[in-house]
Amino acid sequence: MMNSEKFQKAIERIDSENANDETTEAHNGKSYPKELLYSQRMTAQLLTFHPEASEVLQIAARAQHINRWKIPRDRYPMDRIGYLKWREELKRMHADMTSEILKAIGYDTEFIDRVAFLIQKKKIKKDEESQILEDVICLVFLKYYFEAFSLKHNDEKLIGIIQKTWKKMSEKGREHALLLSYSDVNLALIKAAIS
Numbered sequence: 001m002m003n004s005e006k007f008q009k010a011i012e013r014i015d016s017e018n019a020n021d022e023t024t025e026a027h028n029g030k031s032y033p034k035e036l037l038y039s040q041r042m043t044a045q046l047l048t049f050h051p052e053a054s055e056v057l058q059i060a061a062r063a064q065h066i067n068r069w070k071i072p073r074d075r076y077p078m079d080r081i082g083y084l085k086w087r088e089e090l091k092r093m094h095a096d097m098t099s100e101i102l103k104a105i106g107y108d109t110e111f112i113d114r115v116a117f118l119i120q121k122k123k124i125k126k127d128e129e130s131q132i133l134e135d136v137i138c139l140v141f142l143k144y145y146f147e148a149f150s151l152k153h154n155d156e157k158l159i160g161i162i163q164k165t166w167k168k169m170s171e172k173g174r175e176h177a178l179l180l181s182y183s184d185v186n187l188a189l190i191k192a193a194i195s
Contacts, residue, residue: 004055006105006106006107007055007058007059009105010059010062010101010102010105010107011043011059011062013101013104013105014039014059014062014063014066014098014101015036015039015040015062017066017067017097017101018033018035018036018038018039018065018066018067019033019036020033020067021033021034021035021036021067021068021069022069023035023069025037034069035065035066035067035068035069038064038065038140039061039062039063039064039065039066041140041143041144042061042062042064042065042136042137042140043058043061043062045136045139045140045143046058046061046132046133046136049132049135049136049139049172049173049176050132050136053132054129055111056111056114056115056118056129057118057129057132057133059098059102059115060098060115060118060119060129060133061133061136063094063097063098063101063115063119064094064119064133064137065094066094066097066098067093067094067097068090068094070093071086071089071090071093073086076089091119091120091121092120094119094120095115095116095119095120096116098115098116098119099112099113099115099116102115117130118130118133121133121134124168131170131173132170134168134169134173135168135169135170135172135173135176138165138168138169138173138177139173139176139177139180141165142165142177142180142182143180143181146182146186147182147183147186149161150183150185150186150189155189158186158189158193159189159192159193162189162190162193162194163193163194165177166193166194174194177190178190
């Protein structure tokens, strides 16, 4: 973990923003603002998956969903095109908000631009840090959210989601994904989806 004063301030500012999320999630008997918990899970998973992560990558992971609730999904048409527009708008907002925080703390333009580039998930498969971040996003989904997600959807939809998730990941990411803990039903689904 980075210990520079600027880095610590950046994490504190990101956490302070995400602590404003009124949607809560229970974890280990405690209630947390949903996006604050998500951002902490991103950091933990990143440091497990890629312990030597740069300061840029650690900040991008922490800020991945900063203030996500400010652009609700239902502001866009509930179809594929609406979903993609929503996702693009979110990425821009997350990048802009994080850039403002980093600028106020005193990071240089090159550093800020690199964090924004990663948050916007550009050049996955071509940029190493973009791919690491994408792997971590997928691993956090599979580790913390897939079980609950699976209860709301049929097998056909779940297999499609798993296949899309698998395509986004590197070989190392896929290896880590298979080491996570799943229910027997979902492990069978994952194996069916990737076979």
